[in-house]
Amino acid sequence: MQVKIVIGTISFMLTMMILGFVALQEPARLERFTAARQGRQIEQGAHLYDSQCATCHGVNGDATECYDAATGERIGCQGLPLNYKPMLCGDRTARMVALGWDGTKHGFVAATIAVGRFGTAMPAWAQEYGGPLRPDEVEDLVQFVLNWETEELCAQPDFVFEWPATIEELLVAFPEGDAARGEGLYTTYGCSGCHGNLTDPASAAVGPWQGNLPEVAATRVEGLSAAQYVYESILYPNNYVVADCPNGPCTVPSSMPNNFPLRMGDSPERPQDLIDIMTYLGVLPLP
Numbered sequence: 001m002q003v004k005i006v007i008g009t010i011s012f013m014l015t016m017m018i019l020g021f022v023a024l025q026e027p028a029r030l031e032r033f034t035a036a037r038q039g040r041q042i043e044q045g046a047h048l049y050d051s052q053c054a055t056c057h058g059v060n061g062d063a064t065e066c067y068d069a070a071t072g073e074r075i076g077c078q079g080l081p082l083n084y085k086p087m088l089c090g091d092r093t094a095r096m097v098a099l100g101w102d103g104t105k106h107g108f109v110a111a112t113i114a115v116g117r118f119g120t121a122m123p124a125w126a127q128e129y130g131g132p133l134r135p136d137e138v139e140d141l142v143q144f145v146l147n148w149e150t151e152e153l154c155a156q157p158d159f160v161f162e163w164p165a166t167i168e169e170l171l172v173a174f175p176e177g178d179a180a181r182g183e184g185l186y187t188t189y190g191c192s193g194c195h196g197n198l199t200d201p202a203s204a205a206v207g208p209w210q211g212n213l214p215e216v217a218a219t220r221v222e223g224l225s226a227a228q229y230v231y232e233s234i235l236y237p238n239n240y241v242v243a244d245c246p247n248g249p250c251t252v253p254s255s256m257p258n259n260f261p262l263r264m265g266d267s268p269e270r271p272q273d274l275i276d277i278m279t280y281l282g283v284l285p286l287p
């Protein structure tokens with residue numbers, strides 16, 4: 001009798017110890033499980049990104065190197081950079097502030113991918129909104145995009161250039177333009193993806209053709225020189241929205257990206273890019 005009680009007590013205590021040990025391990029096990037699941041999502045998101053998104057947002061997500069999905073030919077990137085500090089760093093990123101998004105960063109990316117951006121080249125991707133992707137695929141892409149946030153990216157200096165009101169003032173700091181460099185940048189920033197090249201009017205897909213921009217720009221807004229008009233049109237597309245686009249009336253608000261002040265002003269030297277593009281377009285140097 002005595003012996004049975006002792007054995008019973010010991011085995012009870014042993015069971016409790018094992019249970020306690022398992023319970024203590026549970027958070028670590030859950031964490032490993034979650035990390036493994038997230039790893040799989042990121043991997044699947046990477047495949048989806050390569051096949052669906054890279055053609056507009058670039059192979060590295062920085063919207064500088066894009067290839068036509070069908071022909072493999074190098075093309076101008078139409079999308080915005082995603083592997084990009086203003087898009088990823090901080091709880092409330094610069095892009096969320098610029099677009100007035102009050103929810104979470106995850107929600108911002110998820111909603112953008114699911115719904116797209118009406119009036120722009122960014123289509124809706126979720127089946128719920130007429131796109132091709134299931135909810136879990138949208139979530140895989142969100143995890144993949146958010147995974148670009150690294151300490152290195154976010155440690156980049158936070159610099160925001162104060163754009164002067166007039167092109168003349170900008171020229172004081174950046175007096176010389178380089179048209180050949182501007183031609184490359186016109187593709188790198190994705191301008192050519194929407195505006196085509198300067199030689200063939202039929203190459204313009206989304207925005208007005210710019211082969212004749214110096215003449216057109218001089219007549220767009222009374223009292224504005226061609227250079228001042230183009231300067232403002234690139235930085236603030238909604239200041240003046242053109243009436244006619246290649247596919248019919250241009251949409252209002254403008255479907256041209258409005259974050260070039262951020263992208264062309266993220267370092268003290270970068271505004272040179274705008275001067276070079278305007279030189280390539282033929283509205284600089286000033287007459």
Ligand code: HEC
Binds near residue numbers: 054078109258
């Ligand atoms: C046909 C070109 C195109 C494709 C393909 C495309 N996008 Fe976009 N995307 C755009 C454009 C253009 C914008 C900017 C819209 C605007 O002006 O607000 C954009 C914006 C975004 C943004 C918000 C960026 C910001 O700074 O506001 C995210 C996130 C995004 N895209 C993710 C994706 C993902 C993920 C895919 C693939 C499933 C994808 N895009 C496919 C053209 C594209």
Ligand code: HEC
Binds near residue numbers: 078192193207254255
């Ligand atoms: C996603 C497509 C898209 C991209 C990318 C884009 N634009 Fe545009 N752009 C448009 C559309 C659409 C318009 C016409 C509506 C408006 O006036 O904003 C326009 C208008 C303009 C105008 C005024 C043209 C006129 O005939 O009056 C200029 C100048 C211009 N864009 C320059 C640029 C430059 C330079 C870049 C690259 C740094 C660029 N755009 C990138 C779509 C785009």
